[in-house]
Each structure stands twice: as C-alpha cells, then as structure tokens.
Amino acid sequence: MLKGSCLCGKVRYEVSGEIEEVSMCHCKQCQKAQGSAFAAVAPIRSADFRITQGAEYLKEYRATPDKARVFCAECGSPIYSARDDRPEAKRLRLGTLDTPISPNKRYHAWVSWFELADGLPKFPQASR
Numbered sequence: 001m002l003k004g005s006c007l008c009g010k011v012r013y014e015v016s017g018e019i020e021e022v023s024m025c026h027c028k029q030c031q032k033a034q035g036s037a038f039a040a041v042a043p044i045r046s047a048d049f050r051i052t053q054g055a056e057y058l059k060e061y062r063a064t065p066d067k068a069r070v071f072c073a074e075c076g077s078p079i080y081s082a083r084d085d086r087p088e089a090k091r092l093r094l095g096t097l098d099t100p101i102s103p104n105k106r107y108h109a110w111v112s113w114f115e116l117a118d119g120l121p122k123f124p125q126a127s128r
C-alpha cells in the first residue's frame with residue numbers, strides 16, 4: 001500500500017498495488033500546473049486509489065474540457081488528473097507520494113527546454 005499527501009497534509013490518499021510506469025511530462029499545461037520543468041506522473045487504476053482524508057479540500061481545474069486536474073484547494077498541491085472518457089484511470093502526481101517507489105518503466109514526454117542526461121527514453125510528444 002502506497003500512501004501520499006498534499007503539502008499541507010489535509011488531503012491524504014492510498015494506492016494499492018505498485019507504481020510501475022512513470023512519465024515525466026514536460027507539456028506546457030503540466031509546466032504551468034506544477035510551476036516546474038515537468039510533472040512526474042504515474043497511470044494508476046481508479047479502483048486502486050482512495051482518498052483517506054480531506055476529500056472536501058479537493059478542487060478541480062479543467063485546462064481542457066474533458067480532463068480534470070485535481071488539487072488541494074488549501075495548499076495547491078496537484079494530486080491527480082482524470083479524463084472523462086477514461087473513468088477507470090487516473091494519473092497520479094508522484095511528488096505527493098510519501099512511500100518510496102522504484103518504478104521500472106520511466107520516460108520523458110513533450111520534452112522542451114529542460115536538459116536531460118538520464119538516458120531514459122525521450123518523446124517529442126506524448127509517449128503513445
């Protein structure tokens with residue numbers, strides 16, 4: 001069981017199973033949403049994800065109409081995103097995890113200005 005929380009700690013969640021795939025997304029939306037060069041994101045099954053505390057603090061923002069970016073309204077930490085046409089899946093923002101992980105599959109998508117020297121696969125757009 002993996003556990004995570006936002007910066008202020010009001011929102012807490014659990015993920016059952018392992019994080020197996022990590023996408024470092026450098027798209028402009030993720031850059032703005034994180035205020036950073038890229039977002040570290042993992043696809044997870046919605047059935048494996050549970051908010052254990054602070055669901056009332058969650059707020060969503062839609063930069064595109066069919067995709068909710070869900071964050072803590074108190075501290076601003078991004079928690080996950082979810083597409084309306086894929087309710088079975090979420091994309092977790094891994095910076096909020098409290099449990100250490102060691103995922104096998106890692107890659108960069110929408111690579112832009114940040115110089116990468118980690119040897120991982122790099123895609124000019126989404127990975128697929």
Ligand SMILES: [Zn+2]
Pocket residue numbers: 006007008009010011072073074075076077
């Ligand atoms: Zn918070």
Ligand SMILES: [Zn+2]
Pocket residue numbers: 025026027028029030031039110
């Ligand atoms: Zn992105």
